Every structure is written in C-alpha cells, then in structure tokens.
Amino acid sequence: MTRQAKVQDDPSADVQQDTAQRLLLAALRLFAGRGFHATSTRQIASVAGLSPAAMYVFYRSKAELLFEISRVGHVSVLTAIEAAVARFDAPPERMRELVKEFTSWHARHNTLSRVAQYELQHLEPQHYEEIAALRRRIAAIVRAELVHGAESGDFDVIDVPRTTLAILSLQIDVARWYSPSGQWSPEELGTTYAELVLRMLRSGAPH
Amino acid sequence: MTRQAKVQDDPSADVQQDTAQRLLLAALRLFAGRGFHATSTRQIASVAGLSPAAMYVFYRSKAELLFEISRVGHVSVLTAIEAAVARFDAPPERMRELVKEFTSWHARHNTLSRVAQYELQHLEPQHYEEIAALRRRIAAIVRAELVHGAESGDFDVIDVPRTTLAILSLQIDVARWYSPSGQWSPEELGTTYAELVLRMLRSGAPH
Numbered sequence: 001m002t003r004q005a006k007v008q009d010d011p012s013a014d015v016q017q018d019t020a021q022r023l024l025l026a027a028l029r030l031f032a033g034r035g036f037h038a039t040s041t042r043q044i045a046s047v048a049g050l051s052p053a054a055m056y057v058f059y060r061s062k063a064e065l066l067f068e069i070s071r072v073g074h075v076s077v078l079t080a081i082e083a084a085v086a087r088f089d090a091p092p093e094r095m096r097e098l099v100k101e102f103t104s105w106h107a108r109h110n111t112l113s114r115v116a117q118y119e120l121q122h123l124e125p126q127h128y129e130e131i132a133a134l135r136r137r138i139a140a141i142v143r144a145e146l147v148h149g150a151e152s153g154d155f156d157v158i159d160v161p162r163t164t165l166a167i168l169s170l171q172i173d174v175a176r177w178y179s180p181s182g183q184w185s186p187e188e189l190g191t192t193y194a195e196l197v198l199r200m201l202r203s204g205a206p207h
Numbered sequence: 208m209t210r211q212a213k214v215q216d217d218p219s220a221d222v223q224q225d226t227a228q229r230l231l232l233a234a235l236r237l238f239a240g241r242g243f244h245a246t247s248t249r250q251i252a253s254v255a256g257l258s259p260a261a262m263y264v265f266y267r268s269k270a271e272l273l274f275e276i277s278r279v280g281h282v283s284v285l286t287a288i289e290a291a292v293a294r295f296d297a298p299p300e301r302m303r304e305l306v307k308e309f310t311s312w313h314a315r316h317n318t319l320s321r322v323a324q325y326e327l328q329h330l331e332p333q334h335y336e337e338i339a340a341l342r343r344r345i346a347a348i349v350r351a352e353l354v355h356g357a358e359s360g361d362f363d364v365i366d367v368p369r370t371t372l373a374i375l376s377l378q379i380d381v382a383r384w385y386s387p388s389g390q391w392s393p394e395e396l397g398t399t400y401a402e403l404v405l406r407m408l409r410s411g412a413p414h
Contacts, residue, residue: 159399162391166400170373170376173377173379176324199365200406
C-alpha cells in the first residue's frame, strides 16, 4: 500500500505522522540545547504543543524519543555513505566520495549528529544494541574500502583497524565543533577532509 | 617558600590539599560516569567522605569543580605538547612527537579528557573563557608547526586552518572512544596517529 493510498484510507494518518514528527523535532532541539538529562518530557510536550498525556500516545518516554532520533540519524548517514561508494568503482574515488558525504553529512546535520553521537549512553540497553549494530555497519563500510584499496594496490594502509578508527574520528568529531555560522560550508569541509584521508592512504616513501 | 617549608609552617596545609584533591577525584568520577548535570553536590561530597557544608569550604559549586578539572586537564595537555615539540628541531620530528604525546595523553587520561572535552557547556561564562584561552594556545601550537614545516619545505599543507582542525579532531575524539580495556596501548595509538598525520603533510603527487 502506498503512502497516498494509506492517507486516503485513513485521513488521520497524516495528522498523526505530523504530531510524531513535531515531537521528534522538539526533543531534538531540547536535547541538543541542554542535553538529554536536563530535558523533561513535560518540556518536550510543551515545545511540541501537546499535553504530556498526549505525548505518551506517540512515545512512551524521552529515552524512546532519543532512540528514534539516533536511529533516524544513523540510518541516514549509513544510506548516504552506501550511496556514495556505489557511485564509483576505483578505490580512491570511492573513498573520496565516502569521506565527502560522511563529513558533509555531519556538518549539514550538526544538531542531529551531535545528539546522535554524544547522548548514546542514555539509551536503554536494547535500543543501544540496535544503534551499535548500525555503527558497526558504518565502520564495516570504511574498513571494507581500506581492505579493497590495499588489495588493489591503490592504498598503502599503515594498520586497517586504527586507520578505520582515525577516519571515523575525523567525521564524528565534526559533530562536536561544526557551526553553520562558521567559515566553511559542509561541502568545502568534505572536500578537504577527503584529500586528507586519501593522503593517509597514499603509497610512497615517508619522510 | 617551598612546599616542604610551607608544610612545616602549617601542618594543616597537606590535609587541606588532600581533601581538595579527594573532592576533585570524586567529582571527576561522577561527572565521567553519569555526566555533570546528573551529578549532585551532595553525591560529590558523599563520595569524598565529606558533608556538603564541608565541601563548600573548598569549592563553592559543582561548576567550580568542573572548572578546576577542566583547567588541570587543559594545562596538563598544553604542557605535554609544548615539551614534545621542544625536544626536536626538524618539523617532521616535532610534529611526530606532538601527535604522539597529544594522542597518548587523551588515551592515558581518558576519564579526565572525556570530562574536559565534553562538559564544557556547563562551565560558567568567565570560566569558559579561561578554558577557551587554553584551547586557543593548544590550537596555536599545532598551527605554528604546520606553518613552520610548510615554510621549510618539509610539509605540503592543503589548507592550514582545516588541517589544524583535522589534527585536533583526531586527538580529541580519542577521549570519546578510547577504553583502557581495548586492544591498543596509548603509545601504540600515538605512534600510528603520528604516522597518519605525517602522511597528511607529505609532499608529492596525489593519486
């Protein structure tokens, strides 16, 4: 059943989706501004223009809102980098595109990425596991590109696990410091970081 | 007056210093475990074996404890990297030593660095300014090394401000993910990260 057909069947479906979306955005804004722990469910409901009781129809707790925000963020970045590597065949182009997308995603969605990266310790255990599985898939894509490029002779990788971590660190830390009022666009930053990462993987004699 | 002389003059000085130290360690443990906002001054006093009233003799608030923890952390890393670059003359050796020290410091002091890096938004404005000034000095050391190496012809730097940020990001993000129970020692990680950074600065044709 398409979304259009569903709306025709049940005219309340769109309204319900809008309300859930409004709650997510309210929670995102509050978690990013004051942190998960300092935010109350009452505040989230109030910013979304609902009563706390009405909020519970959509989300049972603020931890569930945090999970949904983290899930959406991680699925979005995973989809973006899967699409990025699929656009090219040669390992250097695949890695360049991966880093460009990964970096610019964190800059463009800096509020979402900050909450998704730095509030994970507040997730409930089963939710944490689901997010950790998405994170392992993201790391596995980076690792697979390194291995692939090392096998083809395009990359000279010092150490696959540590280089994977370094590449992930560069992207993730963007969520900590990036400000849209700063001097670089997400694309400019992505382009520079992609060049820096390709240099990390360049074969040739060191100094 | 030396510390020894001071202790002889005032036998209570050492006890007072021990109590202040105990409060700092208690606050560090609690902030790292549950976050600044979720920690109460009562809990800090209790872990340090003091009454809340006795705690106020040493620190007026938990924000002041956070400031002292952040100050100690930032001064310590600044001192470590200043000493690191001073050990060598040639730009590549200076940068290698800087990154080794910087990375291994964040890994070795991962609890302190996590609190010092990720709870800054809870500092009072005048305290935040003092920490921000220390952070600017740390960034200035990295930037100066890049400029120095570019001028000497040792480094080929894509873009000084963005490369400075990338190098800082690599080190700082260690505070987020490093666990002493993980597979790498602080020194192993520092050595690999130093090689990765030197590759970022290596002149020569790209792919």
